[in-house]
């Protein structure tokens with residue numbers, strides 16, 4: 249089956265030029281990439297993947313950011329702001345508290361619009377230009393819409409975003425608004441928004457740039473390439489495990505594709521492939537349910553709720569690509585409560601790493617798996633933090649210290665900072681275990 253970790257490198261179909269094509273992961277049907285617009289297989293409606301007849305090796309990469317990896321992408325360059333080259337933070341206190349050998353945090357919140365979505369958009373919007381489409385669209389829990397609006401603006405294209413009304417963090421709507429997207433707030437959750445955008449795309453009204461679009465995932469693959477290169481440079485080995493938040497499971501699918509292509513090129517030993525470990529919020533955990541039950545299909549959850557609104561998703565469309573990724577790398581999936589997410593968000597903040605709640609799910613999940621003994625103390629782990637703290641200012645206010653009013657007077661300020669009658673919420677939190 250084509251999604252095996254050790255599948256042979258693909259060979260280009262006879263009718264495809266340029267060494268790049270689309271292939272259905274279910275039935276294997278192939279399509280030329282830039283002649284017609286399609287998101288799924290014409291024959292069986294399966295998900296599509298971008299294929300190359302020449303998988304990349306590490307010595308082909310030069311430059312910085314996403315386009316450093318153009319040997320692994322369908323174009324030499326894209327619509328760029330630029331994106332990628334995000335920090336792989338050391339977090340020594342967190343590493344000690346969680347008790348693993350090495351813990352690094354790949355902070356994708358440091359991309360131009362504050363989330364990993366920029367990596368997908370730099371490629372996806374480049375493809376939109378190649379196809380000559382007029383209007384770009386996405387459904388979004390917020391970050392995709394911010395990235396699409398910015399990259400669409402950069403490319404001079406019209407953008408339309410559908411958001412679940414009342415469930416998108418303020419920073420993200422502000423970005424979509426200022427970058428000139430048309431914003432429609434739908435009386436329904438993310439999954440309902442995606443159903444509508446898919447219908448609009450099928451009717452030819454819009455070009456869909458959700459992660460169902462296989463080109464988005466090509467850009468997101470570069471997260472994996474950056475992690476492997478930097479981790480290897482620092483430790484002369486690859487991480488044993490990569491832990492990431494899961495919503496639509498696009499990133500999980502993209503990282504798995506990254507590893508498969510390197511294995512196909514002979515650039516990475518299958519033994520060295522990191523275990524993909526997905527984390528969802530308890531109130532929106534269909535992938536975790538499928539992994540725990542050993543199911544091949546993911547059951548759609550109609551009711552979803554979590555403080556981590558970015559991953560408030562009940563129907564992960566990339567599950568058919570992501571489930572094999574988790575299983576074939578020996579990874580797992582775990583769900584965490586909103587309280588665990590907030591505790592992890594504070595723990596990251598104390599290391600100077602400011603993230604939105606969904607991002608902190610990765611660290612919360614790692615802690616839970618380590619406490620349970622499902623992750624060993626001798627593991628080298630990378631946690632992905634997917635979005636910046638300022639994306640969700642309300643959640644940050646809730647999780648952080650409360651501002652204290654004080655008179656316009658130095659004495660009053662001294663009284664307040666020296667007195668311990670009303671310790672700030674931050675001081676109380678130092679007593680927390682994590």
Ligand code: F0G
Nearest residue numbers: 388389391392495496497498499634635
């Ligand atoms: N973390 C953040 C901050 C996100 O915004 C998302 C997805 C995820 C994790 C999950 O990633 O879908 O690849 O599993 N946000 C999408 C959006 C759905 O519309 O912004 P995934």
